[in-house]
Structure formats: structure tokens, C-alpha cells
Amino acid sequence: METRTNRQQKALETKNKLIDAALRTFSRKGFKESTTKDIAKEAGVTDGLIYHYFQSKEDLLWAIFDKYTLLHSLEETVSRLDSNQPLEHNLTIYFQSLFRSLDESQDLIVMCFGEAQRNDDIRRKIQEIIGRGAELLVTFLEPKVRIGRRELSIAVRNLQTAMVFHFLTVDRFMEGGKARQEYIEISVRQLLKIIAE
Amino acid sequence: METRTNRQQKALETKNKLIDAALRTFSRKGFKESTTKDIAKEAGVTDGLIYHYFQSKEDLLWAIFDKYTLLHSLEETVSRLDSNQPLEHNLTIYFQSLFRSLDESQDLIVMCFGEAQRNDDIRRKIQEIIGRGAELLVTFLEPKVRIGRRELSIAVRNLQTAMVFHFLTVDRFMEGGKARQEYIEISVRQLLKIIAE
Amino acid sequence: METRTNRQQKALETKNKLIDAALRTFSRKGFKESTTKDIAKEAGVTDGLIYHYFQSKEDLLWAIFDKYTLLHSLEETVSRLDSNQPLEHNLTIYFQSLFRSLDESQDLIVMCFGEAQRNDDIRRKIQEIIGRGAELLVTFLEPKVRIGRRELSIAVRNLQTAMVFHFLTVDRFMEGGKARQEYIEISVRQLLKIIAE
Amino acid sequence: METRTNRQQKALETKNKLIDAALRTFSRKGFKESTTKDIAKEAGVTDGLIYHYFQSKEDLLWAIFDKYTLLHSLEETVSRLDSNQPLEHNLTIYFQSLFRSLDESQDLIVMCFGEAQRNDDIRRKIQEIIGRGAELLVTFLEPKVRIGRRELSIAVRNLQTAMVFHFLTVDRFMEGGKARQEYIEISVRQLLKIIAE
């Protein structure tokens, strides 16, 4: 019994190693440019084993999405925002959390951006990344601001998009969090100007 | 002599046909997924001819950049902004021009976003897309607003990034310009709240 | 001790299950096209077990021949023919028995025909199918007919070949035995015309 | 113009070389066991070229059937039979022609027998081989014999089947035509006993 469990455990680990290796490889080189040999090597196993666990290279891609839920900590963050605190404080917390989520899902998001152009399923994933967080925040902000939901939605969505893009092209290549913190503070203050009465 | 010139003319046309065909193909399917056969077919020539004009498939990629300067009409637009007009008017004109530039360079931009992940030169191209326009506008706006250049730069850059992304993921899939116009108007008004005294 | 015997019994059953599964699979898909996974699945065991009982996939093929002797009931049939009965009666009994033998060995024969081209050992098996029965019958008939053994042998062999082929390409795809019976009757009468004085 | 024709000519030859090489390889080793490398090597070209001319390995199989019509000389032979000559003479001529046709199509027929089990299209081809010739001969014989068409058809079909099988398993492995000639003579005489009044 113990033995059985151990073997299954090991197999599960191998499968996960493959998924993670695939994610790293895909995010570094893109899906098409990543060879199954690359992935196997990155996972420390042989070529053929991929096909013991997955039907195809593409199957490995979907396995990545099954395993990783994007920005899953964001909902939690929003649920813990304190309405008694000033807006500026809450927004800062939210966007800091967004950046931390981006840090965590970095590989996945980079890969998604690379593949979105060619793959509609992935394009939808990206829209989800931007959209989900935005909706959460909009719902939280709506009763607290004067502007209509449509305007609010555009303001939040625009800023969030810009932030994800900023993360992808600037932030993730920089050391230290000071620049990030400054960027967040300025952005939050600008958002406040838009939405505050 | 005349014949020679004609031939050269024809050759130039063929070369251009190949560059344009490559751009369309790359933007539709991505660089790796586009085969030289695809490109030749799209250009209406035979396989091997590509290698008469270009050293390699990658060479074709760089030829695209040599031929097309991104957003080249944007500078002209900024230079024609009228300082006597209200800011809202000028900003609207600017962003309308930005969207028209995106329309024109659609294939190129889509391709750049698709390939940026794998290719640092292309990544730089994208930063250029976002950055150049932003700098022009910042320079125009700076003497007219109260906030510092740093804040102004972030505001403009954030909005411009969001707009390019909006174009890529939403706008270009929609018919009719009403939604676009509304999106621009709202965004301009929000920018004004940030930068106006 | 008992347990041991039970285990041996169980092992033998598993081995037989594998042989039969292999036969079915080979006859359905051919040797090369049948994977060890196919066979294991058909036998209801796991992949690796095949190699506990057999050295290789090809070894399984030979095990099939070791287990099944083709047309083994034919000798018995011939030994029970009654010389006092008319030839027509005896021939009919013989060929009916041949078809029943073919029914029984259907999978094996189909497989042999499929693999004969690539494998000399199997080719010999087929010759045996046709030849053995023919010799038995020729020996039984020889003293009862006028024509020489050479002619008799050709006549019997030709008909038997035709019958095996008829079975493979026509008979085995048909429901009901009426057509078969008619085919046998006509063929027997024609054989009689050849061999009868 | 000349040049063009020469190149096209050469290309056609290469394509034919590939078809013939495939036929030889398939008939020797079977379809599945023949690798594209085998075929290319047999044709004296490189691997990839196969896919310049054919869509797939299977496509090559159908190209073989497009190129070669089985037993096409048989119809001609039947049309030239002389009703004024004795039956024995005509039958001998017919079956000699059959064997010559088998000689010519040897590779193709061997391949067909090898693949028939797995491939319905090929199974049909084989039935055609046996059936076509038989029908031609039956139509020629019908007005000249006493027995009904059903009996006649079975007699002819049985013999022809036996002959094709004899060719495949015995005749083609033997040197010299004497044994063949004797086999034909005996078989013809036996057929005459069946169908002659």
C-alpha cells in the first residue's frame, strides 16, 4: 500500500515537473519554438516520457492552464479591502497585490502574451487576466465614487492594462521595488483624480 | 538601357511584394509558423526566389522593419497641433491620429506583439511604438500643464499603452468607429482630469 | 503447496490469455500494427507483463503457433471416412470438415495470410495448411480413382486452395450456411468429374 | 523551352522512380514495414523528396495503383481467342496469358496480398484481380459448354484462384517454365472434364 502510494506520488511529481518545465520553456521561447526535447531536458527526463503523461505537446499547454489559475490571490485581496480606510490606501494595496500576482505568474503571463496572437483560447485567457481583476475593483469602487460605472470601468481597465504591460516590458527587468512603488503611487494618485469627486 | 531600368523596376516590385507578403503572413501566423512557401505563395512567386532577394527568412523580417517606420504620421500630427485650441481638442486629435496609425500599421504591430517575447530587437521596436508617440505628446503638453514631467510622462504613457492594447484586443475586432470615438472621448476627459490644473 | 499450484495455474491462464489476445490482435491489425499495449489491453493486463512471459513481441507470435495446430481435426475426419460410402458422400464430409476447421482457426489463418509475405516461417505455415489436408485426402482417394497421383494431387490441391481463399474472401463475411453448402456441393461434383472413372 | 521540357521530364522520371521504388519496397517488406527512408534509398534520392511529389507515404500507395492497371493484357487475350479452335487450345492460351500477366504484375500482386487483410481498398483490388479475368473467360465459354453459368462460374473462379495462389506460393520461386507448362496443361484438362459435355 505504502509502496503504491509512493510510486504514484513520484509519478505525480514527474508530471508536475513536466508541466513546470513546459511553462518555463514556453515562456522563454514560445510554444512553437520549444521542442519536446527542450522540455524533457528541462524536466530532467527523456523525450518519450512526455507522451506517457500527455497526449501531445499542445495537451501540455492546456495542462499548464489547468494547474495554474491566474491571479487567484487577487480576489482574496479585494475581499479584504477595508471600506473604512481612504481610497488611496485601498487602491495602493490592490495594485501592490496585482504586481505580486504578476510576479508569481510571470512565466505564464509572458507565455500568454507571446501566444495570444495565434491562439484564440489563449487570447481569451489574457482578456480574463485583465478583465477579472478590473471587474472586482470596479465593483468595490462603484458605490464610493461619483462617476458612472462605464467611465469607472474604462479608467480602471486602462490603468490595469497599462500596469500589466508596464510589468511585462519594464518592471520585471528591474531590480529593487522602489521604482515599482513610485510607479504605483503616482498611478494611484492619477486614478484618484479621475474617480474622486 | 531602358530594358535594364525596367527590369530593375520589376525586381524592386518583386522585392516589395515579398516584403509585404511576409509582413501579412508573419502577422497572421507568427514568424516561426510562417513557411517560406507560405510567403512565396502569398507574393505570387515561387519558393526559391526569396533567396535571390534575401539571405534568409529572418532577413525578410528585418527588411520589413527597414521598409516600414512605425507610426510615422504621428510626428506630423503633433507638429500640426494648434496651441490656441483647447487641450481637449488637441488630445482628441492626437489620439484619433494614433488609432489611424495603428490601423495602418496593424499587421506590423500585431506581428511585433507576437514576436516580442522571443526577440529583443522586436521588443525594442514595441517600446519604440509606445515611447516615441508618448514623448512627442509629453513635450507638447509640458508647458501647458501644472504637473511635473515625470507625472505627465507616466500619465501619457499609461494611457497610450492602454490604448494600443485596447486596439489589439478589442478595437480591431469591431466594426464601425462609434465605440472607438466614445472610448477616445472618455479617455481624453480622464487624462484631462489628471493633467489639468 | 496448494497455493503454489494455484499460482502456477493462474500464471498459465494469464499466459494463455496473452496468447489469445495476441492472436486476435494480430489477425485484426497485423503484426507490425499491433502494439504490445494493444495486446495487453485486449488481455486485460498491464503493459510490462508480456515481458514476464515472453521474450519479445515476436516470441508471442511463435507462441501462437506452438499453441494452435492448424486444422488438427482434419486428420481425425479423414481417419473416419467410410470407404463403403460413395465418394461424393466422403468428399462432402471432408470439405465440410475443412470449412469447420477454417471457422475454428479463422483468426490464425487470417493472420498467417497477412504476414506470409514478410515472414518465411509463416509462409511455410500456410503451405502446410493447404498441403497437409490435401495429402491426407489424396492418400485416401488414390486407390479409389483411375487418374495418377500427380493429377489427383493437383486436382485436390487446386480445389482446396480455392476453398481456403473462398473462405477468406467470401464465406467468412456471409451469414448462414446455405451458400457454403451449395458451394461445397457444386465443387464436390466438379471434383468427381475430374477424378471419377 | 527545351530546357523546360527537359527539367519537367527529369522530374517525371524521378516521380516514377519513386513509385517503382515504393512498389518494390512495399511488395518486399509490406507497407508498414517499409520506411520512407527505405523507399528513398531504393529510388536513389533523399528522404524529403518523397514529400515534394506525394502528400504522404499512403499517397504513394495509391499512386502505385494509379500507375499500374492489373492484368490489363488479359482482356486483349480473351478478345483474340479463336472460337474455331478447340476449347483446350483456347484455355491453354488464356491461362498462359494469365501467368504472364502475373509475372508482369508480380510485385503489385504480392503487395496486394500482403496488405489486403488490413486495407479494404486493397482487398477490393484483389477481388478484382481474381474476378475480372474469371468473368471474361466465363462469358467466352458459356455458349460453348453444357453446364449452367453458376456452375461454370464456380469452376473457372476456383481454378483461377488456385492458379493465382499457386503462382504466389510455388511458381514464382521456381526457375524455368516447364513445371508451369505442365501445371497449366493438367489444370486445363481437368477443367475440360468439368465443363465439356
Added chain:
DNA sequence: GATGAATGAGGCTTCATTCAT
């Protein structure tokens, strides 16, 4: 005895690139 994870050679196919015509 039985399992199924792991290996690695090899097959079919694609495709950038070369080159004779």
C-alpha cells in the same frame, strides 16, 4: 506475479536553404 514509469531508437513529416537550368 504484476504494475506502469521510464528509456531511447526510429518513423513520418516539415521546411529553410541550395542550385542547376
Added chain:
DNA sequence: GATGAATGAAGCCTCATTCAT
């Protein structure tokens, strides 16, 4: 300049076989 036949490396995937448990 233009063609397209030819090359050969490399990719995805299959599968017989081994082996630790």
C-alpha cells in the same frame, strides 16, 4: 531574374523493451 527539384537537419510522436517497486 525566375523556377522548382533536391537536400538534410530537426521536430513530433510511437512503441518495444527494461526495471524498480
